[in-house]
Amino acid sequence: MLLLDLDTFAPKDRVDAFHHAMNDTSVPNDIVHESPETGIRARFEAWRVGSLDLFDARSTGFEVRRTARHVRWHRDRPVVSVSLQTLGIHNAENRGERYVLGPDDIGVFHELAPRSYGWYGEGAVQAITIDMEHLGVPVGTVVRASVRLRASPMHDLVLAHLRALWRGPGRLEADPGTAALGNATIELVRALLTSAAHDEDDRRVRAVMDGSLVNRIMAYVRRHLSDPDLTPDRIAQEHAISRRQLYMVLSRADIRLEQWVIGERLEAACRLLASPRHAGLPVSAVAARCGFTSPSHFTRRFRAAYGVTPREWRRHRIQDSACNAPAPPHPPRKLP
Known part of the structure; x- marks a missing residue:
């Protein structure tokens, strides 16, 4: 959805339109433009993916300043933004520390912290906002992690996912x-923040990283069951x-890999x-589509389970469908 295109505004109205769009889609900020007198340009687009709000912004130079005064005006459900810098070199200040964000960095900002x-x-940025209630990470943890994300072994993995x-x-x-995709993304961001904010041997880091890894392994296996x-x-x-x-992480989640697959x-x-739709598909073809190389092995496993x-x-x-009877319950699972 297109939120703003300053090319459709007269030059004299563009500063006000930009400020209105920025403060309407996020929260109140002070905004300073690099060259407002020469006519600023900007285009904002937005999408909703599961529980995530995605924003794509491209504009001429500016700086958004969020002070302690602004923080007091936060919305009922504050958010954490996670951004990719897709054009230009971006300057940030968080926790009193100034730093630069490039195309291979992840930028993280908490709405309840000045920055x-x-x-x-x-310049251009692609940002995702996550409800902090869903993220479940304290403000201090987010701020502490934001200036040292590259210290986490999770950084490049999360960068690729984003x-x-x-x-x-x-x-x-x-x-x-x-x-499911939105939930998986939140899990990965939580893992990155927890990892970056604490030492690797911290039990909180290990628990979050294990949980995220298990979710990704399960999703990967389900995508490749036919292989x-x-x-x-x-x-x-x-x-x-x-x-x-692999076996250690799954064991801590009480999953026996081969049996689960x-x-x-x-x-x-x-x-x-x-x-x-697949009534004419031979049982042997069903077996192959589900990753069983032997039809007889598939039949033995099926009978043992159901x-x-x-x-x-x-x-x-x-027969049940022909009689218009309610579908029978799923056969009981015998596998752990």
Whole structure:
């Protein structure tokens, strides 16, 4: 959604329009423009992806200053902004420390902390705002982490995720998976902030990082269930950890990897077998689509988990549908 395009305003009205848009989409700030007398330019766009608000801003040089006075005027549900600097070199001040943000940095600002931010010349930023209630990280932790994000081993991983998020926000906005994507993004940002604000051996860091890693591993496995070569070594390699670390992290979450993967594949098979759209798909093809290399192995696993063969399960579902009966409950899981 387009929020502002100063090209549609007369030059004399552009400063007021810019200030109104900035203070309307965020909170009150002092705004100083680099060259207001020559005519400023700006374009703001916004998207909603799950619980995240995404803002893309491009403009001539300016600086936003948020003072302690402004902090007292915060909204009912304050936010934390997480930004990528996509054009220009950006100057920031946070916690009394001035620093520069470039294209390979992540900028983080808490609404309840004074700060300044801006750039000279033409610049652009892509920012995500997260409700601090959802983020669940104290103000002090966010401010302390904001000036040392690169000290965290999570930095480059989160940077890659944020860049991917911005490749198509318009398509993501209408996708049925946006709620899960928003939650995963919040988990990653929480992990980055906790890691950067504390020592690596701090128990809080380990707990948050483990939780984030488990969520990413589970999401990765679900995306690749059809791959017969979805091995522990491959999963570990994709997440830049050793096989031993993989098992340790999952063990702390009470997950037995091989058993869990088989259970997920069997549930995917149940959905295919019960789908009228795939009624003509042979059981062997269902097995292959769900990552089983052997139809007989698939049948044994299915019977062990649900007490019936895949063909019997499909037949019962088709009969129930033909009688217009309510769908039977999902077969009981025997796998842990």
